[in-house]
Amino acid sequence: GNSVTQMEGPVTLSEEAFLTINCTYTATGYPSLFWYVQYPGEGLQLLLKATKADDKGSNKGFEATYRKETTSFHLEKGSVQVSDSAVYFCALSDKGGSYGKLTFGQGTILTVHP
Amino acid sequence: DGGITQSPKYLFRKEGQNVTLSCEQNLNHDAMYWYRQDPGQGLRLIYYSQIVNDFQKGDIAEGYSVSREKKESFPLTVTSAQKNPTAFYLCASTSGVNTGELFFGEGSRLTVL
Numbered sequence: 001g002n003s004v005t006q007m008e009g010p011v012t013l014s015e016e017a018f019l020t021i022n023c024t025y026t027a028t029g030y031p032s033l034f035w036y037v038q039y040p041g042e043g044l045q046l047l048l049k050a051t052k053a054d055d056k057g058s059n060k061g062f063e064a065t066y067r068k069e070t071t072s073f074h075l076e077k078g079s080v081q082v083s084d085s086a087v088y089f090c091a092l093s094d095k096g097g098s099y100g101k102l103t104f105g106q107g108t109i110l111t112v113h114p
Numbered sequence: 115d116g117g118i119t120q121s122p123k124y125l126f127r128k129e130g131q132n133v134t135l136s137c138e139q140n141l142n143h144d145a146m147y148w149y150r151q152d153p154g155q156g157l158r159l160i161y162y163s164q165i166v167n168d169f170q171k172g173d174i175a176e177g178y179s180v181s182r183e184k185k186e187s188f189p190l191t192v193t194s195a196q197k198n199p200t201a202f203y204l205c206a207s208t209s210g211v212n213t214g215e216l217f218f219g220e221g222s223r224l225t226v227l
Contacts, residue, residue, distance in 0.1 A: 004156070032214045043118075043204055043218030044157075089156060093214030101147070101172070102214060104156030 002027045006090050006105035013080055013112050021075040021108045023064075023090035031092040033057075033066055033073040034102070038087040047075075047088070080112045116141045120205050120219035127192075127199070127226050135190045135222045137205035144209065146188035147216065150174060151202040160203075163188055192224060200226045 007022040025033065032051045036044040048057030053068035062077045073090060090105040118139045127133045139146065145164045149157040159172030163182040177196025182188055188207075192199045202223050206216040 034214060036216075041220070043120075043206075043220045044216070045218065046215050049215065091156075101159060101162060102157075102216065104149075104158075106154060106156045 002094055002103040004090050004092055004103055004105035006108050010109035015112055015114050016079045019077040019080045021088055023073045025071050025092050027092055031094050034091045035064055035075050036089040082112045082114055085112045118205055118219035120222050125224045130194045132191055132193050135203055137188045138186055139207045141207055143207035147206045148190045149204045199224055
């Protein structure tokens with residue numbers, strides 16, 4: 001079956017530091033890949049996505065590239081802000097199945113200090 | 115504004131009681147989903163519905179039930195058969211296009227006393 005593995009957290013950074021959160025996946029076929037973000041006390045919201053190999057998703061200064069050869073979709077940001085503190089989830093969607101039936105990683109807690 | 119509304123936000127239940135969590139959307143989305151979130155774990159799919167009057171079990175459906183009588187509504191009942199119901203429950207929806215992009219509600223936190 002499908003699975004998503006994220007780097008262990010929590011991650012604590014100072015403002016303006018570089019961020020990387022690793023994500024690798026196992027899936028049959030060619031899934032779509034997503035990063036969702038959850039701010040404290042809220043539901044999840046889509047941060048970025050990529051639907052095929054070598055696609056780069058980007059939003060709000062965050063980027064992730066769909067690497068089929070390494071089955072990875074690492075999230076990066078060049079300079080984090082305190083407002084980026086949240087839980088980040090990597091997820092995949094098997095295109096052969098129900099379009100909203102996502103497989104999620106366990107989430108990575110990010111805390112950014114001033 | 116369009117969106118997904120979940121209620122109640124916090125709910126306490128005694129053991130042996132059934133509880134129903136409400137989920138309403140005004141996005142005109144066909145498909146709706148219920149996920150469960152536990153600390154340190156990703157989201158796990160409980161039930162989903164791609165069309166009115168039809169729904170399918172997800173990965174952890176035991177002890178839960180749903181209905182989809184209207185396009186806008188997808189309530190989840192946590193029954194007394196659910197052995198470990200304390201969790202954060204998230205409802206989501208998506209349009210009929212194969213994007214995989216889910217729109218989530220703000221969640222309901224259920225605590226069993």
